[in-house]
Amino acid sequence: xxxxxxxxxxxxxxxxxxxxxxxxxxxxxxxxxxxxxxxxxxxxxxxxxxxxxxxxxxxxxxxxxxxxxxxxxxxxxxxxxxxxxxxxxxxxxxxxxxxxxxxxxxxxxxxxxxxxxxxxxxxxxxxxxxxxxxxxxxxxxxxxxxxxxxxxxxxxxxxxxxxxxxx
Amino acid sequence: xxxxxxxxxxxxxxxxxxxxxxxxxxxxxxxxxxxxxxxxxxxxxxxxxxxxxxxxxxxxxxxxxxxxxxxxxxxxxxxxxx
Numbered sequence: 001x002x003x004x005x006x007x008x009x010x011x012x013x014x015x016x017x018x019x020x021x022x023x024x025x026x027x028x029x030x031x032x033x034x035x036x037x038x039x040x041x042x043x044x045x046x047x048x049x050x051x052x053x054x055x056x057x058x059x060x061x062x063x064x065x066x067x068x069x070x071x072x073x074x075x076x077x078x079x080x081x082x083x084x085x086x087x088x089x090x091x092x093x094x095x096x097x098x099x100x101x102x103x104x105x106x107x108x109x110x111x112x113x114x115x116x117x118x119x120x121x122x123x124x125x126x127x128x129x130x131x132x133x134x135x136x137x138x139x140x141x142x143x144x145x146x147x148x149x150x151x152x153x154x155x156x157x158x159x160x161x162x163x164x165x166x167x
Numbered sequence: 168x169x170x171x172x173x174x175x176x177x178x179x180x181x182x183x184x185x186x187x188x189x190x191x192x193x194x195x196x197x198x199x200x201x202x203x204x205x206x207x208x209x210x211x212x213x214x215x216x217x218x219x220x221x222x223x224x225x226x227x228x229x230x231x232x233x234x235x236x237x238x239x240x241x242x243x244x245x246x247x248x249x
Contacts, residue, residue, distance in 0.1 A: 013232055020228055028227075029220040044227045044234070051235030112214055131215040156176040163207040166214060 016051050023047075023064065027071045033128045034075040036117040042078050046071045072129070076143060115165035119158050126151050127158035170194060175205050179212060 028043040035042065050067050057066050116124060125144060129135040130151070137148040137155075144151070170191055177183050178191050195202050 016235060017228060017232070020231055024227065025220040025222045028223045029218075032221075038224065040223045040225060040227055043223055044230045047227065047231045048234035051231065113218065127215070131212055132218060152177065152182075153173065156173045159176060159208050159211045160172070162211045162214075166207070166210055 016054075019050075019063070020047055023067055026064070027067065030068065030071050030128070030133070031075050033113070033116055033132065034072070034125060035078065036119070036121065036124055039078075042075060045078075046074045049074060068133070072133075072143065076125075112162070112165055115162050116158075119161060122146075123154045123158040123161070126154040127162070130155050131159070169198065169201055172204065175201065175208055179205065179208050 024043070024047065027046050028040070031043045031046065032038055046067075050070055053070070057063065061069075116127065119127060122144075126140055129140045129143070130137065135143075137151040140146075140151045141148045146154075174183070174187075174191060178188060183191065195205065
């Protein structure tokens, strides 16, 4: 549907609805895995922003890739906003990327998606971005504000925890 | 002596140098527990890559249509007043 995107960018709701139907499950699954919980609110926010920013899409990547990057950024900012609030009002440091001394408990046979949701936030984000979405450690490091070495450690921690969920 | 476990993840991702990979493969040839762990890590990666997308619990189109068809607004404002 080559004309769908330009029509949607010009405000055509039917055209954007076609894009929405095509991509909503993908966006929602990414957001849910990044946040570790169902979040229709954040999925909706991604799609609203996509529509509003559609005019800035240059076509250098595919529309799916562009939307995917937007979803990652919105999901990360959503979390960071909560973290900023927490730090401001409770003076608690952000321990997101500190790994527990003991591996995360995993229940054999537990639904794999649920097991991903049970990972510590830092390890979960790295696992989702690397093993599910195919990002490289260097890219993940840039997105999350960590080093590539930390990204590798978090990934290995997540894989070790999740292997038990496979039963 | 076993290599650090993290090394197995790096091997799986093709992040080791040729010499490092050869040394690890020599160890794997003689070490059942490390082979088993590598096999588990492979299964985790395969499972992750086979995950299927799921739809939201409700159709979000009405909210997207309402939000996207108007002028850009502040996200926190939308959330606060929904």
